[in-house]
Amino acid sequence: MKKNKFMTFLKKYFYLFFCIGLFSLSICTIVMGRNYKLRNNDKNIEEFKEITDNLQKKKVDLVRNKQNFLRKNQNIYSILIGINLSKQFFLQKKYTQAIDVLKRILIITEEENLILYIKLNLVKIYVKKKDFSPALDIIRTVNNSEWNELFQQYKKFILLKKRSQ
Template sequence: MKYINFFISYKKYFFSILFFLILSLSICTIVMNKINKKKILNQNIEEFVKIIDDFQKKEKYSLECKKNFFKKNKNIYGTLIGINLAKQLFFQKKYTESILIFKEILSYTKEENLKNLINLNLVKVYIKQKKFPLALKIINNVYDQSWINIFRKNKKNIPSYCKEKKM
């Protein structure tokens, strides 16, 4: 009987201590998660800055390092390195690898202007490979008024389109 009275009298204190313990653990978890995200972001920024510094020094940064960075980072830094990597592969005439990288960037990019820029580069690669139907398909799927004129300029480089226009 005394034990029950003791528990009832200290019930408020017990639950208030339990509540504050759970609250403090929740706050610690949130704070640690934010610190961890910030740490990862800072590592990505440092790696990105290192790559850019190497470019500025005119040292050739290996394709493998760029590919690894691109595969690890599905954010804006990875996207920028991916675009650079795809263009470098394009200039080396490795068109299929360049297309794969552009398509992978398109798969996770959400920003419309960046998607249109990637699609424009894809059109250029397809035209260089003489895969004109694929290039026309991308050009015809552009609905943003600010990009339509840019894509039309590339449409003039497609022989089948020029033949249809003359007839």
């Protein structure tokens, strides 16, 4: 009987210590996890800032590299890079630089559809820049029946914009 009471006494304390130990371990895990997340979050923010700074530097270097490639080469690759570069300038709202790049690659382009594509981009930039007379001049030079309809839509749009001003 004494042995039975002693065993139940041990079981109670064992379960009590087990529950207290489990509870304290879970609290320690939660506290340590929060501290780790805070430290890790600060580290992630610093890494993110460093990466964005590097990306900004690379973008500037990339634009310079594209401009240098465009100056040195006169092939299809330089035309494609020039189109991409003009798009970058357009998105940055540097319209005059985008126009200069497109005019430069227009000189070396021999493919008719590519020439018309470049001219269409020039028209779009002139419209965005609200400089309508060069855009109309470009539209007047288009004689291709497949592209003419698209350019005529821009012509109508430009004429409406001119009248509204």
